[in-house]
Amino acid sequence: MDNYEYIIEMKHITKRFPRIVANDDVSISIKKGEIYALLGENGAGKTTIMSVLFGMYEPDEGEIYIRGEKVNITSPRQATMLGIGMVQQHFRLISNYTVTENIILGSEPQNKLFGFIPHVDIKKSNAEIAALSEKYGLKVDPLAVISDLNVSTQQRVEILKMLYRDAEILIFDEPTAVLTPQEIEFLLEIIRGLRDSGKTIIIITHKLEEIKAIADRCAILNHGRLIDIKDVKDTSTTELARLMVGHEVSFTVDKEEARPGDTVLKVENLTVCNEQGYKAVDDVSFKIHSGEIFALAGVAGNGQNELADAIAGLKQVRSGKIVLDGLDITGMSIRERIENGMSYIPEDRQKVGLIMGFSLKDNLAVRKYYTDSFSHHTIINDQTFDEHGKRLIDDYDIRSSDGNSTIVRAMSGGNQQKAMIAREIDMNGKLIVFMQPTRGLDVGAISNIHKRIVAERDRGAAILLISLELDEVMNCADTIGVIYDGRINRIAKASELTVNEVGNYMMGVSRSEIQDGRDDMQKEGGEGA
Numbered sequence: 001m002d003n004y005e006y007i008i009e010m011k012h013i014t015k016r017f018p019r020i021v022a023n024d025d026v027s028i029s030i031k032k033g034e035i036y037a038l039l040g041e042n043g044a045g046k047t048t049i050m051s052v053l054f055g056m057y058e059p060d061e062g063e064i065y066i067r068g069e070k071v072n073i074t075s076p077r078q079a080t081m082l083g084i085g086m087v088q089q090h091f092r093l094i095s096n097y098t099v100t101e102n103i104i105l106g107s108e109p110q111n112k113l114f115g116f117i118p119h120v121d122i123k124k125s126n127a128e129i130a131a132l133s134e135k136y137g138l139k140v141d142p143l144a145v146i147s148d149l150n151v152s153t154q155q156r157v158e159i160l161k162m163l164y165r166d167a168e169i170l171i172f173d174e175p176t177a178v179l180t181p182q183e184i185e186f187l188l189e190i191i192r193g194l195r196d197s198g199k200t201i202i203i204i205t206h207k208l209e210e211i212k213a214i215a216d217r218c219a220i221l222n223h224g225r226l227i228d229i230k231d232v233k234d235t236s237t238t239e240l241a242r243l244m245v246g247h248e249v250s251f252t253v254d255k256e257e258a259r260p261g262d263t264v265l266k267v268e269n270l271t272v273c274n275e276q277g278y279k280a281v282d283d284v285s286f287k288i289h290s291g292e293i294f295a296l297a298g299v300a301g302n303g304q305n306e307l308a309d310a311i312a313g314l315k316q317v318r319s320g321k322i323v324l325d326g327l328d329i330t331g332m333s334i335r336e337r338i339e340n341g342m343s344y345i346p347e348d349r350q351k352v353g354l355i356m357g358f359s360l361k362d363n364l365a366v367r368k369y370y371t372d373s374f375s376h377h378t379i380i381n382d383q384t385f386d387e388h389g390k391r392l393i394d395d396y397d398i399r400s401s402d403g404n405s406t407i408v409r410a411m412s413g414g415n416q417q418k419a420m421i422a423r424e425i426d427m428n429g430k431l432i433v434f435m436q437p438t439r440g441l442d443v444g445a446i447s448n449i450h451k452r453i454v455a456e457r458d459r460g461a462a463i464l465l466i467s468l469e470l471d472e473v474m475n476c477a478d479t480i481g482v483i484y485d486g487r488i489n490r491i492a493k494a495s496e497l498t499v500n501e502v503g504n505y506m507m508g509v510s511r512s513e514i515q516d517g518r519d520d521m522q523k524e525g526g527e528g529a
Helices: 047-053 076-081 099-104 120-134 151-165 181-196 206-216 237-245 305-314 334-339 349-353 358-366 382-395 413-425 443-459 468-475 497-507 511-528
Strands: 008-018 022-032 035-040 061-066 067-069 082-089 110-115 117-120 169-173 198-205 217-222 225-231 262-272 278-291 292-297 319-324 342-345 431-435 462-467 477-484 488-494
Touching: 008 047, 008 076, 008 206, 022 061, 035 181, 035 206, 035 237, 047 198, 061 292, 076 082, 076 198, 082 151, 082 206, 099 120, 099 151, 151 181, 181 206, 181 237, 206 237, 206 262, 206 382, 206 468, 217 237, 225 237, 262 305, 262 462, 278 292, 278 305, 278 462, 278 477, 292 468, 292 497, 305 342, 305 431, 305 462, 319 334, 334 342, 342 413, 349 413, 358 382, 358 413, 382 413, 382 443, 413 431, 413 443, 431 443, 443 462, 443 468, 462 468, 468 497, 477 497
Parallel strands: 022 225, 035 198, 035 217, 082 169, 169 198, 292 462, 292 477, 342 431, 431 462
Antiparallel strands: 008 022, 008 061, 061 067, 110 117, 217 225, 262 278, 262 319, 477 488
Protein backbone atom coordinates (compact mmCIF):
# COMPACT_ATOMS: atom_id res chain seq x y z
CA MET A 1 0.00 0.00 0.00
CA ASP A 2 1.42 3.41 -0.97
CA ASN A 3 1.97 5.63 2.06
CA TYR A 4 1.86 8.92 0.15
CA GLU A 5 -1.06 11.06 -0.99
CA TYR A 6 0.66 12.56 -4.03
CA ILE A 7 3.11 10.90 -6.40
CA ILE A 8 4.63 14.35 -7.16
CA GLU A 9 4.89 17.36 -4.88
CA MET A 10 6.70 20.49 -6.03
CA LYS A 11 6.79 23.00 -3.18
CA HIS A 12 7.54 26.72 -3.59
CA ILE A 13 9.60 26.27 -6.77
CA THR A 14 11.36 29.40 -8.03
CA LYS A 15 13.55 29.41 -11.14
CA ARG A 16 15.28 32.56 -12.37
CA PHE A 17 17.03 33.37 -15.62
CA PRO A 18 18.74 36.65 -16.58
CA ARG A 19 16.07 39.40 -16.60
CA ILE A 20 13.18 37.01 -15.96
CA VAL A 21 11.64 34.91 -13.17
CA ALA A 22 10.32 31.90 -15.08
CA ASN A 23 8.71 30.26 -12.03
CA ASP A 24 7.80 32.34 -9.00
CA ASP A 25 6.98 30.35 -5.83
CA VAL A 26 4.98 27.65 -7.65
CA SER A 27 3.54 24.69 -5.71
CA ILE A 28 1.73 21.78 -7.38
CA SER A 29 0.78 18.30 -6.15
CA ILE A 30 -0.21 15.48 -8.50
CA LYS A 31 -2.02 12.26 -7.65
CA LYS A 32 -0.98 8.87 -8.98
CA GLY A 33 -2.96 7.85 -12.07
CA GLU A 34 -4.43 11.25 -12.94
CA ILE A 35 -4.04 13.37 -16.07
CA TYR A 36 -2.84 16.74 -14.85
CA ALA A 37 -2.69 19.72 -17.23
CA LEU A 38 -0.44 22.76 -17.00
CA LEU A 39 -2.20 25.61 -18.79
CA GLY A 40 -0.75 29.00 -19.62
CA GLU A 41 0.19 31.49 -22.29
CA ASN A 42 3.37 31.12 -24.31
CA GLY A 43 6.19 31.98 -21.91
CA ALA A 44 4.10 31.49 -18.75
CA GLY A 45 6.65 29.07 -17.24
CA LYS A 46 4.94 25.73 -17.98
CA THR A 47 7.87 24.05 -19.71
CA THR A 48 10.36 25.48 -17.23
CA ILE A 49 8.75 23.92 -14.17
CA MET A 50 8.49 20.54 -15.89
CA SER A 51 12.12 20.87 -17.00
CA VAL A 52 12.94 21.31 -13.31
CA LEU A 53 11.03 18.09 -12.54
CA PHE A 54 12.88 16.28 -15.34
CA GLY A 55 16.29 17.48 -14.11
CA MET A 56 17.11 19.80 -17.01
CA TYR A 57 17.21 22.77 -14.62
CA GLU A 58 17.84 22.95 -10.90
CA PRO A 59 15.46 25.21 -8.96
CA ASP A 60 16.84 28.29 -7.24
CA GLU A 61 14.39 27.72 -4.39
CA GLY A 62 11.91 25.02 -3.39
CA GLU A 63 11.66 21.28 -2.80
CA ILE A 64 10.55 18.26 -4.82
CA TYR A 65 9.03 15.06 -3.38
CA ILE A 66 8.50 11.91 -5.47
CA ARG A 67 6.34 9.18 -3.90
CA GLY A 68 6.56 10.98 -0.57
CA GLU A 69 10.36 11.18 -0.48
CA LYS A 70 12.37 14.36 -0.89
CA VAL A 71 14.64 14.22 -3.97
CA ASN A 72 17.29 16.41 -5.53
CA ILE A 73 16.99 15.88 -9.31
CA THR A 74 20.15 17.14 -11.01
CA SER A 75 19.90 15.47 -14.44
CA PRO A 76 17.44 13.78 -16.84
CA ARG A 77 19.24 10.48 -16.16
CA GLN A 78 18.41 10.80 -12.47
CA ALA A 79 14.80 11.69 -13.32
CA THR A 80 14.62 8.57 -15.50
CA MET A 81 15.86 6.45 -12.60
CA LEU A 82 12.99 7.91 -10.53
CA GLY A 83 10.50 6.76 -13.20
CA ILE A 84 9.99 10.19 -14.82
CA GLY A 85 9.94 10.55 -18.61
CA MET A 86 9.40 13.59 -20.83
CA VAL A 87 8.41 13.98 -24.49
CA GLN A 88 9.67 17.43 -25.38
CA GLN A 89 8.03 19.70 -27.94
CA HIS A 90 10.98 19.31 -30.31
CA PHE A 91 11.90 15.64 -30.48
CA ARG A 92 15.36 14.27 -29.63
CA LEU A 93 15.75 11.54 -32.25
CA ILE A 94 18.64 10.57 -34.54
CA SER A 95 17.20 10.70 -38.05
CA ASN A 96 19.33 7.96 -39.67
CA TYR A 97 18.82 5.44 -36.84
CA THR A 98 15.96 2.96 -36.66
CA VAL A 99 13.15 3.20 -34.14
CA THR A 100 14.72 0.51 -31.95
CA GLU A 101 18.19 2.06 -32.12
CA ASN A 102 16.77 5.39 -30.94
CA ILE A 103 14.80 3.80 -28.12
CA ILE A 104 17.57 1.68 -26.64
CA LEU A 105 20.31 4.31 -27.10
CA GLY A 106 22.04 4.89 -23.77
CA SER A 107 20.57 1.80 -22.15
CA GLU A 108 21.47 -0.90 -24.66
CA PRO A 109 20.89 -4.45 -23.39
CA GLN A 110 24.17 -6.30 -23.79
CA ASN A 111 25.07 -9.96 -24.08
CA LYS A 112 28.59 -11.36 -24.05
CA LEU A 113 29.84 -13.14 -27.16
CA PHE A 114 32.19 -15.98 -26.25
CA GLY A 115 31.65 -14.93 -22.66
CA PHE A 116 33.57 -11.67 -22.78
CA ILE A 117 32.83 -9.55 -25.95
CA PRO A 118 29.99 -6.99 -25.34
CA HIS A 119 27.23 -7.43 -27.91
CA VAL A 120 23.84 -5.72 -28.39
CA ASP A 121 21.13 -8.23 -29.33
CA ILE A 122 19.24 -5.97 -31.76
CA LYS A 123 16.83 -8.74 -32.81
CA LYS A 124 15.73 -9.25 -29.23
CA SER A 125 15.36 -5.46 -28.80
CA ASN A 126 13.26 -5.23 -31.98
CA ALA A 127 10.94 -7.89 -30.57
CA GLU A 128 10.68 -6.09 -27.22
CA ILE A 129 9.87 -2.75 -28.90
CA ALA A 130 7.27 -4.43 -31.14
CA ALA A 131 5.61 -6.00 -28.07
CA LEU A 132 5.64 -2.67 -26.19
CA SER A 133 4.15 -0.88 -29.21
CA GLU A 134 1.43 -3.51 -29.47
CA LYS A 135 0.64 -3.39 -25.74
CA TYR A 136 -0.03 0.38 -25.78
CA GLY A 137 -1.55 0.59 -29.28
CA LEU A 138 1.21 2.84 -30.61
CA LYS A 139 1.49 1.28 -34.10
CA VAL A 140 5.24 1.77 -34.58
CA ASP A 141 7.51 -0.42 -36.73
CA PRO A 142 10.77 -1.06 -34.80
CA LEU A 143 12.75 -1.44 -38.04
CA ALA A 144 11.62 1.88 -39.59
CA VAL A 145 14.22 4.64 -39.99
CA ILE A 146 13.27 7.90 -38.21
CA SER A 147 13.78 10.08 -41.31
CA ASP A 148 11.06 8.07 -43.09
CA LEU A 149 8.45 8.67 -40.37
CA ASN A 150 5.92 11.48 -40.12
CA VAL A 151 5.75 13.74 -37.08
CA SER A 152 3.02 11.85 -35.23
CA THR A 153 4.86 8.53 -35.56
CA GLN A 154 8.11 10.13 -34.34
CA GLN A 155 6.17 11.35 -31.32
CA ARG A 156 5.04 7.80 -30.61
CA VAL A 157 8.69 6.72 -30.75
CA GLU A 158 9.41 9.28 -28.02
CA ILE A 159 6.56 7.79 -25.96
CA LEU A 160 8.05 4.31 -26.46
CA LYS A 161 11.41 5.61 -25.22
CA MET A 162 9.76 6.54 -21.93
CA LEU A 163 7.86 3.26 -21.62
CA TYR A 164 10.98 1.22 -22.45
CA ARG A 165 12.67 2.85 -19.46
CA ASP A 166 9.71 1.96 -17.21
CA ALA A 167 8.57 5.56 -16.74
CA GLU A 168 5.64 5.81 -14.35
CA ILE A 169 5.31 9.61 -14.63
CA LEU A 170 4.96 10.80 -18.24
CA ILE A 171 5.34 14.49 -19.16
CA PHE A 172 4.08 15.71 -22.56
CA ASP A 173 5.21 19.20 -23.66
CA GLU A 174 2.73 20.70 -26.16
CA PRO A 175 2.07 17.21 -27.57
CA THR A 176 -0.45 18.26 -30.22
CA ALA A 177 1.27 21.42 -31.50
CA VAL A 178 2.40 19.84 -34.79
CA LEU A 179 -0.35 17.24 -35.28
CA THR A 180 -3.36 17.18 -37.59
CA PRO A 181 -6.87 16.88 -36.04
CA GLN A 182 -6.97 13.16 -36.84
CA GLU A 183 -3.54 12.60 -35.28
CA ILE A 184 -4.56 14.58 -32.20
CA GLU A 185 -7.55 12.32 -31.56
CA PHE A 186 -5.35 9.23 -31.91
CA LEU A 187 -2.79 10.67 -29.46
CA LEU A 188 -5.48 11.52 -26.89
CA GLU A 189 -6.70 7.92 -27.07
CA ILE A 190 -3.12 6.74 -26.45
CA ILE A 191 -2.82 9.05 -23.43
CA ARG A 192 -6.12 7.77 -22.01
CA GLY A 193 -4.82 4.23 -22.43
CA LEU A 194 -1.60 5.09 -20.61
CA ARG A 195 -3.61 6.59 -17.75
CA ASP A 196 -5.82 3.50 -17.61
CA SER A 197 -2.70 1.30 -17.36
CA GLY A 198 -1.66 3.15 -14.19
CA LYS A 199 0.62 5.87 -15.52
CA THR A 200 0.52 9.43 -14.20
CA ILE A 201 0.29 11.95 -17.05
CA ILE A 202 1.27 15.62 -17.08
CA ILE A 203 0.34 17.62 -20.19
CA ILE A 204 1.79 21.07 -20.89
CA THR A 205 -0.61 22.85 -23.20
CA HIS A 206 -2.59 25.96 -24.00
CA LYS A 207 -5.37 24.17 -25.92
CA LEU A 208 -8.52 24.46 -23.87
CA GLU A 209 -10.60 21.95 -25.80
CA GLU A 210 -7.99 19.23 -25.26
CA ILE A 211 -7.85 19.92 -21.53
CA LYS A 212 -11.63 19.58 -21.35
CA ALA A 213 -11.47 16.34 -23.33
CA ILE A 214 -8.79 14.57 -21.32
CA ALA A 215 -7.56 16.20 -18.09
CA ASP A 216 -8.72 15.57 -14.53
CA ARG A 217 -7.20 18.70 -12.97
CA CYS A 218 -5.56 21.79 -14.37
CA ALA A 219 -3.01 24.25 -12.94
CA ILE A 220 -3.05 27.69 -14.57
CA LEU A 221 0.20 29.69 -14.81
CA ASN A 222 0.52 33.35 -15.76
CA HIS A 223 3.88 35.16 -16.00
CA GLY A 224 5.52 32.44 -13.93
CA ARG A 225 3.02 32.48 -11.04
CA LEU A 226 0.43 29.84 -10.16
CA ILE A 227 -2.98 31.49 -10.60
CA ASP A 228 -5.32 28.62 -9.71
CA ILE A 229 -5.88 24.86 -9.77
CA LYS A 230 -9.22 23.68 -11.16
CA ASP A 231 -11.19 20.46 -11.49
CA VAL A 232 -11.62 20.39 -15.25
CA LYS A 233 -15.11 18.86 -15.32
CA ASP A 234 -16.44 21.73 -13.18
CA THR A 235 -14.75 24.60 -15.10
CA SER A 236 -15.81 26.10 -18.45
CA THR A 237 -13.37 26.84 -21.26
CA THR A 238 -14.33 30.52 -20.92
CA GLU A 239 -13.24 30.53 -17.27
CA LEU A 240 -9.99 28.68 -18.09
CA ALA A 241 -9.20 31.20 -20.83
CA ARG A 242 -9.88 34.14 -18.52
CA LEU A 243 -7.60 32.73 -15.83
CA MET A 244 -4.89 31.98 -18.36
CA VAL A 245 -4.62 35.43 -19.96
CA GLY A 246 -6.01 37.56 -17.12
CA HIS A 247 -9.02 38.93 -19.03
CA GLU A 248 -12.02 37.80 -21.04
CA VAL A 249 -11.14 36.24 -24.40
CA SER A 250 -13.32 36.36 -27.49
CA PHE A 251 -13.50 33.08 -29.43
CA THR A 252 -14.89 34.79 -32.53
CA VAL A 253 -13.19 37.17 -34.96
CA ASP A 254 -14.74 40.63 -35.13
CA LYS A 255 -14.48 42.00 -38.65
CA GLU A 256 -16.46 44.17 -41.00
CA GLU A 257 -17.57 43.08 -44.46
CA ALA A 258 -14.61 42.83 -46.82
CA ARG A 259 -14.16 45.48 -49.52
CA PRO A 260 -12.06 43.66 -52.12
CA GLY A 261 -10.09 45.77 -54.59
CA ASP A 262 -7.86 44.83 -57.50
CA THR A 263 -6.44 41.34 -58.00
CA VAL A 264 -3.13 40.99 -56.15
CA LEU A 265 -2.39 37.26 -56.56
CA LYS A 266 -3.42 35.23 -59.58
CA VAL A 267 -2.57 31.53 -59.70
CA GLU A 268 -3.18 30.03 -63.14
CA ASN A 269 -3.27 26.28 -63.87
CA LEU A 270 -0.52 25.62 -61.34
CA THR A 271 0.98 22.14 -61.11
CA VAL A 272 3.66 21.32 -58.52
CA CYS A 273 5.27 17.95 -57.82
CA ASN A 274 6.30 16.60 -54.43
CA GLU A 275 9.70 15.11 -53.61
CA GLN A 276 8.62 11.74 -55.01
CA GLY A 277 7.73 13.32 -58.37
CA TYR A 278 3.95 13.00 -58.01
CA LYS A 279 1.55 15.87 -58.66
CA ALA A 280 0.88 17.37 -55.23
CA VAL A 281 -0.81 20.43 -56.78
CA ASP A 282 -2.75 19.60 -59.93
CA ASP A 283 -3.91 22.37 -62.29
CA VAL A 284 -4.96 24.80 -59.54
CA SER A 285 -6.31 28.27 -60.31
CA PHE A 286 -7.61 31.03 -58.01
CA LYS A 287 -7.40 34.79 -57.38
CA ILE A 288 -7.01 36.90 -54.26
CA HIS A 289 -7.88 40.61 -54.21
CA SER A 290 -6.55 43.41 -52.07
CA GLY A 291 -8.60 43.67 -48.88
CA GLU A 292 -9.59 39.98 -49.00
CA ILE A 293 -8.80 36.96 -46.81
CA PHE A 294 -8.78 33.86 -48.99
CA ALA A 295 -8.65 30.80 -46.71
CA LEU A 296 -7.62 27.44 -48.10
CA ALA A 297 -9.14 24.55 -46.13
CA GLY A 298 -8.12 20.92 -46.38
CA VAL A 299 -6.98 17.83 -44.54
CA ALA A 300 -3.18 17.67 -44.14
CA GLY A 301 -1.30 16.19 -47.09
CA ASN A 302 -3.58 17.38 -49.88
CA GLY A 303 -1.06 19.75 -51.49
CA GLN A 304 -1.27 22.79 -49.20
CA ASN A 305 2.44 22.78 -48.33
CA GLU A 306 3.57 22.43 -51.93
CA LEU A 307 1.19 25.18 -53.05
CA ALA A 308 2.40 27.63 -50.41
CA ASP A 309 6.06 26.83 -51.04
CA ALA A 310 5.60 27.28 -54.80
CA ILE A 311 4.01 30.71 -54.31
CA ALA A 312 6.84 31.70 -51.94
CA GLY A 313 9.55 30.42 -54.29
CA LEU A 314 10.73 27.51 -52.15
CA LYS A 315 9.49 24.88 -54.60
CA GLN A 316 9.79 24.71 -58.38
CA VAL A 317 6.66 24.94 -60.52
CA ARG A 318 6.11 22.20 -63.07
CA SER A 319 3.59 24.18 -65.11
CA GLY A 320 1.29 27.16 -64.76
CA LYS A 321 1.82 30.75 -63.63
CA ILE A 322 1.97 32.82 -60.45
CA VAL A 323 1.22 36.52 -60.96
CA LEU A 324 1.76 39.08 -58.16
CA ASP A 325 0.18 42.49 -58.71
CA GLY A 326 0.35 42.05 -62.48
CA LEU A 327 3.96 40.76 -62.49
CA ASP A 328 4.77 37.16 -63.45
CA ILE A 329 6.91 35.91 -60.54
CA THR A 330 6.87 32.20 -61.44
CA GLY A 331 10.61 32.10 -62.11
CA MET A 332 11.72 34.76 -59.64
CA SER A 333 14.02 34.21 -56.66
CA ILE A 334 12.73 34.37 -53.10
CA ARG A 335 14.35 37.78 -52.51
CA GLU A 336 12.80 39.17 -55.71
CA ARG A 337 9.36 38.01 -54.54
CA ILE A 338 9.91 39.64 -51.15
CA GLU A 339 11.04 42.91 -52.76
CA ASN A 340 7.92 42.84 -54.93
CA GLY A 341 5.66 42.73 -51.88
CA MET A 342 5.30 39.13 -50.69
CA SER A 343 5.53 37.95 -47.06
CA TYR A 344 5.45 34.28 -46.07
CA ILE A 345 4.83 32.59 -42.72
CA PRO A 346 5.81 28.94 -43.40
CA GLU A 347 4.51 25.92 -41.54
CA ASP A 348 7.92 24.86 -40.21
CA ARG A 349 9.22 27.78 -38.17
CA GLN A 350 12.44 26.01 -37.16
CA LYS A 351 13.68 24.68 -40.50
CA VAL A 352 12.33 27.39 -42.80
CA GLY A 353 11.05 30.38 -40.86
CA LEU A 354 13.86 31.21 -38.44
CA ILE A 355 17.64 30.92 -38.06
CA MET A 356 17.74 29.08 -34.77
CA GLY A 357 21.31 30.00 -33.80
CA PHE A 358 20.79 33.74 -34.39
CA SER A 359 19.58 36.27 -31.86
CA LEU A 360 15.98 37.41 -31.75
CA LYS A 361 16.82 40.90 -33.07
CA ASP A 362 18.78 39.42 -36.00
CA ASN A 363 15.87 37.12 -36.91
CA LEU A 364 13.45 40.05 -36.76
CA ALA A 365 15.68 42.02 -39.15
CA VAL A 366 16.53 39.21 -41.55
CA ARG A 367 14.23 40.62 -44.27
CA LYS A 368 15.66 44.14 -43.97
CA TYR A 369 19.29 43.84 -42.85
CA TYR A 370 20.71 44.92 -46.26
CA THR A 371 18.49 48.00 -46.67
CA ASP A 372 19.82 51.54 -46.14
CA SER A 373 18.31 52.03 -42.68
CA PHE A 374 19.84 48.81 -41.32
CA SER A 375 23.28 48.98 -42.92
CA HIS A 376 25.47 51.47 -44.75
CA HIS A 377 28.08 50.25 -47.22
CA THR A 378 27.72 46.74 -45.69
CA ILE A 379 28.33 48.06 -42.15
CA ILE A 380 25.52 47.01 -39.80
CA ASN A 381 23.71 49.73 -37.82
CA ASP A 382 23.36 48.07 -34.39
CA GLN A 383 21.11 50.83 -33.05
CA THR A 384 18.58 50.25 -35.83
CA PHE A 385 18.63 46.50 -35.17
CA ASP A 386 18.04 47.12 -31.45
CA GLU A 387 15.22 49.64 -31.93
CA HIS A 388 13.51 47.49 -34.56
CA GLY A 389 13.72 44.39 -32.35
CA LYS A 390 12.42 46.14 -29.23
CA ARG A 391 9.46 47.59 -31.14
CA LEU A 392 8.34 44.20 -32.49
CA ILE A 393 8.96 42.46 -29.16
CA ASP A 394 6.66 44.98 -27.45
CA ASP A 395 4.04 45.06 -30.21
CA TYR A 396 3.70 41.27 -30.41
CA ASP A 397 4.37 40.39 -26.75
CA ILE A 398 7.32 38.15 -27.66
CA ARG A 399 8.56 36.70 -24.37
CA SER A 400 12.16 35.62 -23.91
CA SER A 401 14.79 35.46 -21.19
CA ASP A 402 17.16 38.08 -22.62
CA GLY A 403 15.11 40.32 -24.93
CA ASN A 404 16.81 41.25 -28.21
CA SER A 405 19.87 39.17 -27.39
CA THR A 406 18.01 35.89 -26.78
CA ILE A 407 19.13 33.08 -29.08
CA VAL A 408 15.94 31.97 -30.84
CA ARG A 409 16.62 28.28 -30.18
CA ALA A 410 16.20 29.00 -26.45
CA MET A 411 12.69 30.47 -26.87
CA SER A 412 9.43 28.57 -26.55
CA GLY A 413 7.79 27.38 -29.76
CA GLY A 414 4.91 29.81 -29.37
CA ASN A 415 7.22 32.79 -28.99
CA GLN A 416 9.26 31.64 -31.98
CA GLN A 417 5.99 31.68 -33.95
CA LYS A 418 5.13 35.18 -32.75
CA ALA A 419 8.59 36.42 -33.79
CA MET A 420 8.17 35.03 -37.30
CA ILE A 421 4.69 36.52 -37.70
CA ALA A 422 5.87 39.90 -36.37
CA ARG A 423 8.72 40.03 -38.88
CA GLU A 424 6.53 39.15 -41.88
CA ILE A 425 3.62 41.46 -41.05
CA ASP A 426 6.07 44.30 -40.42
CA MET A 427 7.05 44.15 -44.11
CA ASN A 428 3.67 45.76 -45.04
CA GLY A 429 3.49 43.51 -48.08
CA LYS A 430 0.88 43.44 -50.84
CA LEU A 431 0.43 39.69 -50.27
CA ILE A 432 0.85 37.80 -46.99
CA VAL A 433 0.80 34.00 -47.09
CA PHE A 434 -0.03 32.51 -43.67
CA MET A 435 0.62 28.77 -43.40
CA GLN A 436 -0.74 27.47 -40.08
CA PRO A 437 -0.16 30.88 -38.42
CA THR A 438 -1.53 30.05 -34.97
CA ARG A 439 0.05 26.60 -34.57
CA GLY A 440 1.61 26.44 -31.13
CA LEU A 441 -0.03 29.65 -29.87
CA ASP A 442 -2.23 30.07 -26.80
CA VAL A 443 -5.82 31.28 -26.99
CA GLY A 444 -4.91 34.89 -26.19
CA ALA A 445 -2.16 34.98 -28.80
CA ILE A 446 -4.45 33.34 -31.37
CA SER A 447 -7.03 36.08 -30.81
CA ASN A 448 -4.36 38.75 -31.27
CA ILE A 449 -2.99 37.17 -34.46
CA HIS A 450 -6.49 36.91 -35.93
CA LYS A 451 -6.93 40.63 -35.21
CA ARG A 452 -3.62 41.32 -36.96
CA ILE A 453 -4.70 39.32 -40.01
CA VAL A 454 -7.95 41.27 -40.24
CA ALA A 455 -6.06 44.56 -39.76
CA GLU A 456 -3.73 43.65 -42.65
CA ARG A 457 -6.75 42.91 -44.80
CA ASP A 458 -8.26 46.27 -43.87
CA ARG A 459 -4.93 47.93 -44.73
CA GLY A 460 -5.42 46.59 -48.25
CA ALA A 461 -3.22 43.51 -48.26
CA ALA A 462 -4.28 40.30 -49.95
CA ILE A 463 -4.23 37.42 -47.46
CA LEU A 464 -3.79 33.74 -48.27
CA LEU A 465 -4.58 31.82 -45.08
CA ILE A 466 -3.83 28.09 -45.20
CA SER A 467 -5.02 26.29 -42.08
CA LEU A 468 -5.93 22.81 -40.90
CA GLU A 469 -8.15 24.37 -38.23
CA LEU A 470 -11.67 24.52 -39.64
CA ASP A 471 -12.81 26.97 -36.96
CA GLU A 472 -9.99 29.32 -37.94
CA VAL A 473 -10.97 29.12 -41.60
CA MET A 474 -14.66 29.78 -40.91
CA ASN A 475 -13.91 32.63 -38.48
CA CYS A 476 -11.37 34.52 -40.56
CA ALA A 477 -12.20 33.93 -44.22
CA ASP A 478 -13.96 36.22 -46.64
CA THR A 479 -13.57 33.60 -49.37
CA ILE A 480 -12.96 29.89 -48.88
CA GLY A 481 -11.25 27.48 -51.23
CA VAL A 482 -11.21 23.77 -50.37
CA ILE A 483 -8.35 21.59 -51.58
CA TYR A 484 -8.60 17.83 -51.94
CA ASP A 485 -6.03 15.54 -53.52
CA GLY A 486 -4.14 18.50 -54.98
CA ARG A 487 -7.18 20.10 -56.65
CA ILE A 488 -9.44 22.89 -55.50
CA ASN A 489 -12.94 21.45 -55.63
CA ARG A 490 -14.88 24.50 -54.37
CA ILE A 491 -14.38 28.27 -54.09
CA ALA A 492 -17.15 30.40 -52.57
CA LYS A 493 -17.79 33.31 -50.25
CA ALA A 494 -17.50 32.22 -46.63
CA SER A 495 -21.06 33.37 -46.00
CA GLU A 496 -22.33 30.86 -48.57
CA LEU A 497 -20.80 27.78 -46.92
CA THR A 498 -21.60 25.94 -43.69
CA VAL A 499 -19.04 24.18 -41.50
CA ASN A 500 -20.47 20.80 -42.51
CA GLU A 501 -20.26 21.62 -46.21
CA VAL A 502 -16.62 22.71 -45.93
CA GLY A 503 -15.88 19.55 -43.95
CA ASN A 504 -17.51 17.43 -46.66
CA TYR A 505 -15.55 19.16 -49.42
CA MET A 506 -12.37 18.53 -47.42
CA MET A 507 -13.16 14.80 -47.53
CA GLY A 508 -13.67 14.84 -51.30
CA VAL A 509 -17.47 14.97 -51.49
CA SER A 510 -18.53 16.55 -54.79
CA ARG A 511 -20.46 19.78 -55.11
CA SER A 512 -23.43 17.97 -56.71
CA GLU A 513 -23.63 15.51 -53.79
CA ILE A 514 -23.65 18.37 -51.27
CA GLN A 515 -26.33 20.21 -53.27
CA ASP A 516 -28.43 17.02 -53.33
CA GLY A 517 -28.10 16.85 -49.54
CA ARG A 518 -29.26 20.46 -49.24
CA ASP A 519 -32.27 19.73 -51.46
CA ASP A 520 -33.19 16.68 -49.37
CA MET A 521 -33.04 18.73 -46.16
CA GLN A 522 -35.27 21.43 -47.67
CA LYS A 523 -37.79 18.77 -48.79
CA GLU A 524 -37.85 17.22 -45.33
CA GLY A 525 -38.35 20.66 -43.82
CA GLY A 526 -41.22 21.36 -46.22
CA GLU A 527 -42.90 18.02 -45.54
CA GLY A 528 -42.52 18.53 -41.80
CA ALA A 529 -44.20 21.91 -42.10
